[in-house]
Amino acid sequence: MIRGTVAIFSRDFKKFLSNPFVLLMTLIMPIAYLVVFGNAMGGAITGVPIGLVQEDPYLEETPLFLALSEALAHRAEPGRAETFQVRVFTSEASARRALARGELAAVVVVPSEVSNTHAVRLYLDSSEFATPALVEGGVRGLLVVPGTRAPLEVYRLYGEVNYFQFFGVGVIVMAIFMSTMMGGVLSLIRDWELGIIEGYLVTPVKRSSIVLGTVGSGTIKGFLSGAVIYTVVLGITGLPVPGPGTTLVVLLVLFMISAGLTSLVFFIAGRLKNQQSFAAVNGFLNLLLFMTSGAFYPTLGMPDWLRAFTVVNPEYYAVHALRALILRGQGLEAIAVDLTAIGLFACACIVLGITTFRRTLE
Amino acid sequence: MMTVESERDGPANDQEPGRGGAPEVVRIEHLSRVFGHGSGAVTALDDVSFSIRRGEIFGLLGPNGAGKSTLIRILTTLLAPTSGTARVGGFDLSREPERIRSVIGVCPQASTLDLELSAWDNLAFYGHLVGYPEKGLNDRIRELLASAGLEDRARSRVSTFSGGMRRRLEIVRAFIHRPQVIFLDEPTIGLDPEARHEVWEQIERLNAEETTVVLTTHYMDEAEHLCDRIAFIDGGRLIALDSVRNLRGLVPSGDVIEVGVEEVPEEMLERLRAHPRVEAVERRDRTLAIRAADGARLVPALLQVLDEAGLRVVSLSIRSPSLEDLFIYLTGKGLGARTGPPARGAKTGRRP
Numbered sequence: 001m002i003r004g005t006v007a008i009f010s011r012d013f014k015k016f017l018s019n020p021f022v023l024l025m026t027l028i029m030p031i032a033y034l035v036v037f038g039n040a041m042g043g044a045i046t047g048v049p050i051g052l053v054q055e056d057p058y059l060e061e062t063p064l065f066l067a068l069s070e071a072l073a074h075r076a077e078p079g080r081a082e083t084f085q086v087r088v089f090t091s092e093a094s095a096r097r098a099l100a101r102g103e104l105a106a107v108v109v110v111p112s113e114v115s116n117t118h119a120v121r122l123y124l125d126s127s128e129f130a131t132p133a134l135v136e137g138g139v140r141g142l143l144v145v146p147g148t149r150a151p152l153e154v155y156r157l158y159g160e161v162n163y164f165q166f167f168g169v170g171v172i173v174m175a176i177f178m179s180t181m182m183g184g185v186l187s188l189i190r191d192w193e194l195g196i197i198e199g200y201l202v203t204p205v206k207r208s209s210i211v212l213g214t215v216g217s218g219t220i221k222g223f224l225s226g227a228v229i230y231t232v233v234l235g236i237t238g239l240p241v242p243g244p245g246t247t248l249v250v251l252l253v254l255f256m257i258s259a260g261l262t263s264l265v266f267f268i269a270g271r272l273k274n275q276q277s278f279a280a281v282n283g284f285l286n287l288l289l290f291m292t293s294g295a296f297y298p299t300l301g302m303p304d305w306l307r308a309f310t311v312v313n314p315e316y317y318a319v320h321a322l323r324a325l326i327l328r329g330q331g332l333e334a335i336a337v338d339l340t341a342i343g344l345f346a347c348a349c350i351v352l353g354i355t356t357f358r359r360t361l362e
Numbered sequence: 363m364m365t366v367e368s369e370r371d372g373p374a375n376d377q378e379p380g381r382g383g384a385p386e387v388v389r390i391e392h393l394s395r396v397f398g399h400g401s402g403a404v405t406a407l408d409d410v411s412f413s414i415r416r417g418e419i420f421g422l423l424g425p426n427g428a429g430k431s432t433l434i435r436i437l438t439t440l441l442a443p444t445s446g447t448a449r450v451g452g453f454d455l456s457r458e459p460e461r462i463r464s465v466i467g468v469c470p471q472a473s474t475l476d477l478e479l480s481a482w483d484n485l486a487f488y489g490h491l492v493g494y495p496e497k498g499l500n501d502r503i504r505e506l507l508a509s510a511g512l513e514d515r516a517r518s519r520v521s522t523f524s525g526g527m528r529r530r531l532e533i534v535r536a537f538i539h540r541p542q543v544i545f546l547d548e549p550t551i552g553l554d555p556e557a558r559h560e561v562w563e564q565i566e567r568l569n570a571e572e573t574t575v576v577l578t579t580h581y582m583d584e585a586e587h588l589c590d591r592i593a594f595i596d597g598g599r600l601i602a603l604d605s606v607r608n609l610r611g612l613v614p615s616g617d618v619i620e621v622g623v624e625e626v627p628e629e630m631l632e633r634l635r636a637h638p639r640v641e642a643v644e645r646r647d648r649t650l651a652i653r654a655a656d657g658a659r660l661v662p663a664l665l666q667v668l669d670e671a672g673l674r675v676v677s678l679s680i681r682s683p684s685l686e687d688l689f690i691y692l693t694g695k696g697l698g699a700r701t702g703p704p705a706r707g708a709k710t711g712r713r714p
Binding site for chain 2: 195196197198199200201202203204205360361362
């Protein structure tokens with residue numbers, strides 16, 4: 001019994017030690033969790049872009065407007081950067097257009113006449129998590145300071161969006177990533193591991209065919225699982241079912257994200273020769289991409305170095321596009337940038353994947 | 363080195379008209395391959411040069427680890443040589459690997475069948491990869507399945523197949539596009555005698571369709587049975603290359619008398635070697651291999667010598683020298699497996 005136990009133990013341990021890459025990843029993962037997860041979740045939200053405008057007709061700046069613009073711009077939690085980044089508009093319409101485009105998290109409209117009956121209006125992008133409450137609390141607090149009695153009227157642009165709904169949209173993207181871990185590229189890794197690939201590397205099949213075929217099948221698998229999770233999310237979070245036009249655009253986005261993520265996984269992990277390494281790399285990628293995608297928590301709450309990463313994170317664009325479509329009911333024009341970014345990203349990864357894929361053993 | 367370079371008009375080809383002047387389908391020049399670097403470097407192939415003629419069954423023979431699989435992997439574009447060049451089907455290995463891939467068929471040593479797919483799907487997959495015309499593909503698959511004796515198992519998953527069935531399927535798969543050259547790496551390893559004979563017949567049938575067959579084996583009987591010409595490889599070097607008949611001619615004439623004994627004292631060997639009619643004596647495990655002219659007439663005298671020494675003889679046979687005797691003669695060591703398949707020691711591991 002003892003000898004058998006020791007034999008089984010030492011065999012497993014030897015294998016563990018003989019794969020330094022997996023060994024390294026098992027050590028790096030918890031640290032990465034600490035750094036990425038710790039910084040991505042629950043950080044102080046700063047630099048929230050808000051618009052400030054005085055109601056039409058614009059006669060002259062009221063003392064309240066001046067006081068509020070000063071106070072909003074300088075509001076900060078102790079030891080933190082300024083909470084708000086104030087953009088002053090000269091017309092209410094343009095301010096609200098900027099809000100609708102997603103450039104602002106809120107617009108504060110100060111009445112041209114200050115009195116008890118002329119309310120300060122606050123328009124909130126309610127599709128975000130945490131920031132609407134932060135803005136509302138901040139504005140309400142500052143209104144007390146100048147000693148006015150102007151009441152505050154709050155308008156939520158997209159109705160009440162709870163965290164479940166906010167997070168649900170991000171989960172669709174996660175579902176797609178998960179399926180890229182399971183399908184597509186993984187079957188290529190298995191072919192390496194089983195040696196099956198040796199059989200077809202000696203056929204005239206093109207390197208690009210191997211890459212495109214693998215990425216293509218992974219994309220379809222990701223798309224299908226994304227579509228299923230999308231339906232489930234709509235069902236359990238109580239979000240309104242969008243019309244056929246929006247649904248088609250959502251499906252287009254799901255397809256493009258699937259292509260982008262599968263090709264990214266192919267480019268980064270497609271050359272690995274065993275499933276353990278593949279799983280380790282994927283776990284790491286998933287952490288990095290998902291945590292910085294804004295799916296959990298607004299990216300405004302992240303430190304600058306981590307937020308900088310969102311620029312090259314396809315999941316960030318994916319989450320943004322899906323929120324625009326599903327939570328904010330916006331159309332193609334609101335997600336044009338996202339689609340372009342994801343498309344470019346997918347193309348770059350496919351090209352890199354093809355050029356770096358080795359068609360020989362070793 | 364006793365390399366006998368392709369003698370086109372040599373006696374080996376007298377009985378095979380048309381092959382003597384056959385063009386080369388594979389030409390290998392000074393091919394070497396080193397794995398690893400520095401002190402851990404292993405030379406798997408060491409300056410190997412030879413040619414393979416169109417239409418022949420060519421055997422690469424050598425013990426496990428001789429470099430046969432490495433050579434096949436280089437010729438099938440899976441590995442790059444460290445130095446040297448080769449042409450396959452008229453195409454240069456380093457410059458036109460894509461062209462080579464379209465004229466070769468390969469059956470690697472470790473199975474590369476997709477066990478989760480059916481026999482039919484495995485063949486169809488390769489049919490598409492090698493660009494077989496879409497229109498005739500179904501007929502071709504039916505034809506190949508029939509030739510492998512698997513028509514009634516076409517839709518079964520390959521995971522349910524026996525080792526012999528898998529091998530036959532894999533060989534016809536390599537043949538789907540009627541390649542100029544087919545490379546078979548240890549085609550009968552791990553198969554029982556019946557399955558081996560089926561594979562042999564299959565290889566001969568395919569060869570009859572004008573395909574050059576290059577096979578590696580460490581079974582002597584397989585090489586003798588199938589091959590027109592044989593290259594002996596050992597330690598990454600080419601030891602000898604010729605037709606089976608000519609190679610046999612390299613061994614000193616005479617018979618081999620194999621005597622099974624329970625033990626062989628060293629002095630016994632000396633006494634046998636001292637016998638005037640004995641040419642050579644070798645000990646292989648519990649067998650004495652004694653070479654002598656006209657062996658049958660020497661047996662009584664031999665038995666007397668052994669009897670006087672008090673050694674019990676458990677078996678005795680007289681035979682003409684085999685390729686293994688030749689191999690031992692050339693390299694001073696055995697192949698490790700005389701006739702396959704051995705119960706153990708079969709090479710299953712894959713090297714990169």
